[in-house]
Amino acid sequence: MLTAEERREIEEELPHYRDRQSLTIEALKIVQRHRGWISDEALADVASFLEVSAEDLEGVATFYNLLFRRPVGRHVVLVCDSVSCWIMGCDGLRDRLVREHGMRFGATDEQGRFTLLPVPCLGACDRAPALQIDDDLHGNVDGGSLGALLEPYR
Amino acid sequence: MADLPLTGHLRPDRQALTLREYERAGGYQALRKALRTLTPRDVTQAVSDSGLRGRGGAGFPTGKKWSFVPMDEHAPSTRYLIANADEMEPGTFKDRLLLEGNPHQLLEGMALAAYAVQAHVAYVFLRREYTVPAQRLARARAEALSAGLLGQDVLGSGFSLDLHIHTSAGRYICGEETALLNALEGRRGIPRAKPPFPQVSGLWGRPTVVNNVETLCNVPHIVDRGAQWFRSLSRSKDAGTKIYGASGKVARPGAWELPMGTPIREILEEHAGGMRSGHRLRGLLPGGASTDFLVEEHLDLPMDFDSISAAGSRLGTGTMIVLDDKTCPVGMVRNLEHFFAQESCGWCTPCRDGLPWIESILDDIEKGRGEEDDLELLQRQARMLAPGHTYCAHAPGAAEPLQSALRYFRTDFERHIRERRCPWSG
Numbered sequence: 274m275l276t277a278e279e280r281r282e283i284e285e286e287l288p289h290y291r292d293r294q295s296l297t298i299e300a301l302k303i304v305q306r307h308r309g310w311i312s313d314e315a316l317a318d319v320a321s322f323l324e325v326s327a328e329d330l331e332g333v334a335t336f337y338n339l340l341f342r343r344p345v346g347r348h349v350v351l352v353c354d355s356v357s358c359w360i361m362g363c364d365g366l367r368d369r370l371v372r373e374h375g376m377r378f379g380a381t382d383e384q385g386r387f388t389l390l391p392v393p394c395l396g397a398c399d400r401a402p403a404l405q406i407d408d409d410l411h412g413n414v415d416g417g418s419l420g421a422l423l424e425p426y427r
Numbered sequence: 428m429a430d431l432p433l434t435g436h437l438r439p440d441r442q443a444l445t446l447r448e449y450e451r452a453g454g455y456q457a458l459r460k461a462l463r464t465l466t467p468r469d470v471t472q473a474v475s476d477s478g479l480r481g482r483g484g485a486g487f488p489t490g491k492k493w494s495f496v497p498m499d500e501h502a503p504s505t506r507y508l509i510a511n512a513d514e515m516e517p518g519t520f521k522d523r524l525l526l527e528g529n530p531h532q533l534l535e536g537m538a539l540a541a542y543a544v545q546a547h548v549a550y551v552f553l554r555r556e557y558t559v560p561a562q563r564l565a566r567a568r569a570e571a572l573s574a575g576l577l578g579q580d581v582l583g584s585g586f587s588l589d590l591h592i593h594t595s596a597g598r599y600i601c602g603e604e605t606a607l608l609n610a611l612e613g614r615r616g617i618p619r620a621k622p623p624f625p626q627v628s629g630l631w632g633r634p635t636v637v638n639n640v641e642t643l644c645n646v647p648h649i650v651d652r653g654a655q656w657f658r659s660l661s662r663s664k665d666a667g668t669k670i671y672g673a674s675g676k677v678a679r680p681g682a683w684e685l686p687m688g689t690p691i692r693e694i695l696e697e698h699a700g701g702m703r704s705g706h707r708l709r710g711l712l713p714g715g716a717s718t719d720f721l722v723e724e725h726l727d728l729p730m731d732f733d734s735i736s737a738a739g740s741r742l743g744t745g746t747m748i749v750l751d752d753k754t755c756p757v758g759m760v761r762n763l764e765h766f767f768a769q770e771s772c773g774w775c776t777p778c779r780d781g782l783p784w785i786e787s788i789l790d791d792i793e794k795g796r797g798e799e800d801d802l803e804l805l806q807r808q809a810r811m812l813a814p815g816h817t818y819c820a821h822a823p824g825a826a827e828p829l830q831s832a833l834r835y836f837r838t839d840f841e842r843h844i845r846e847r848r849c850p851w852s853g
Contacts, residue, residue, distance in 0.1 A: 289591040290613075291631045297613035298596050302555075336615040336772075337596035339555050351556070355517035356716055357674035359762045360754055393599055393766055394517040394716075395556055398674035398746070399681045408558040 351392035361401035432648040449531040457647040462584035470543035476654035478666030483639030495626035506546040513602040516715035518748035521670040522640040526560035530567035536643035599770040618819040663688025672746030673699040688729040714743020717824025719831035755851035756836040761789040767825035778822035797844040
């Protein structure tokens with residue numbers, strides 16, 4: 274069941290678009306914001322609310338990499354692995370996050386705190402290597418200062 | 428600051444200009460002038476006369492694109508204007524600078540473009556990861572609405588414009604204008620066949636103009652100061668200024684607005700400070716991942732559309748990715764092809780199956796498992812992924828760094844195969 278709040282937020286978007294079907298991505302993002310990820314049940318509820326088939330909605334949900342169809346940790350760490358960050362050492366950064374900070378690449382850590390994922394070019398190439406944690410962009414990331422960088426994200 | 432219209436007014440602290448600050452710098456004068464004294468066609472004519480070409484990578488003449496929108500009495504009356512703020516071309520960070528530093532400049536450019544093609548609904552299609560631009564755009568939009576610069580009856584002119592900010596959910600291909608339309612319609616971001624072009628049949632089948640952020644930011648200045656002024660800013664055949672950039676192991680990575688046609692060497696040496704100590708330049712991609720490598724012999728070329736094209740590459744986004752001598756060219760190309768393979772929308776076979784195959788061969792070569800005829804195979808695949816063989820320009824874009832790396836760094840590829848290791852590793 275979608276909550277009243279979720280339904281309200283989705284309905285608020287409707288005047289900006291031509292029809293209910295156009296709301297699929299917005300609706301999925303709203304539900305993900307409330308719940309962290311999009312379960313099968315949530316998907317079916319959104320489909321029914323928007324009057325689209327769950328199959329079509331699944332097709333949309335699985336196309337976009339920032340829609341999560343599996344549970345994620347409390348914080349999502351997106352490490353840019355595109356060419357400028359690669360030149361400036363993103364592989365080393367990712368390895369340190371795994372080896373020294375207990376993260377699992379492409380998965381969530383044991384504590385359910387961080388999910389570590391790659392992301393294409395964050396548009397911060399003059400501050401490479403860069404990563405984004407939730408809504409926060411971090412540039413010029415130094416492998417030795419990762420602990421301090423991660424600390425506020427409980 | 429007449430020479431740097433796009434960035435001259437940016438605050439040193441890089442906070443967004445408020446409405447008041449933007450107006451004090453001359454902002455919204457162009458919109459007032461257009462709504463009071465110019466017809467929509469006048470605005471399109473000014474942009475055509477200015478010589479402005481798209482700044483998103485393709486360089487299509489902007490005025491010409493607008494002129495394709497049917498405006499006769501039989502044409503659909505609903506039209507859309509979309510700002511493509513889905514900046515995801517690797518190595519590109521110029522639109523972020525504009526979105527964060529001066530969102531009102533974009534809004535004014537969008538209002539003028541919408542007026543020119545008589546669109547009454549506009550969208551900013553903004554990539555999800557750009558959270559700071561999202562906040563600043565929302566705030567600027569609210570300020571503009573309150574001041575009657577957007578919404579019903581703008582400045583009492585009778586022209587109305589509803590402007591919405593749509594944030595995406597990821598995927599590079601959404602920057603392709605027809606995939607963007609599908610994403611906006613709530614579908615998978617698969618491109619569409621062209622023709623028909625979006626100007627004729629776009630969002631929900633209506634005439635739609637999609638323009639890059641930097642392109643639109645130029646429009647208020649062109650309308651305010653004129654086409655001749657815009658042309659006078661350039662050092663070459665193309666008009667205006669361009670936000671250039673450099674990333675990689677240069678001393679000062681960054682973005683700089685300069686006259687269109689500034690030579691590569693000048694951007695690299697005077698603005699990016701040359702290479703970092705102990706590093707030499709081996710090559711560069713002039714305008715993002717989907718452009719061909721240029722090398723030492725090209726450094727005196729002007730960074731404009733035609734000069735870079737004549738050298739076998741593309742100006743693209745104008746933000747350069749620099750390859751240094753301590754970085755393995757094979758590794759760099761593998762990283763690029765990994766990106767392209769991952770970002771394939773999956774629709775057409777040459778792209779969906781060809782790109783991962785290319786990536787896998789490059790991976791083998793990089794790790795010392797390459798075979799003698801791998802280079803011939805990669806060459807064939809690059810030729811296969813040519814424009815016209817695939818559904819959109821994604822795979823042809825992927826072929827550009829690959830085919831040029833095979834041309835300029837062939838010996839490096841051969842060494843990996845012969846020595847069965849990466850000479851740069853360890």
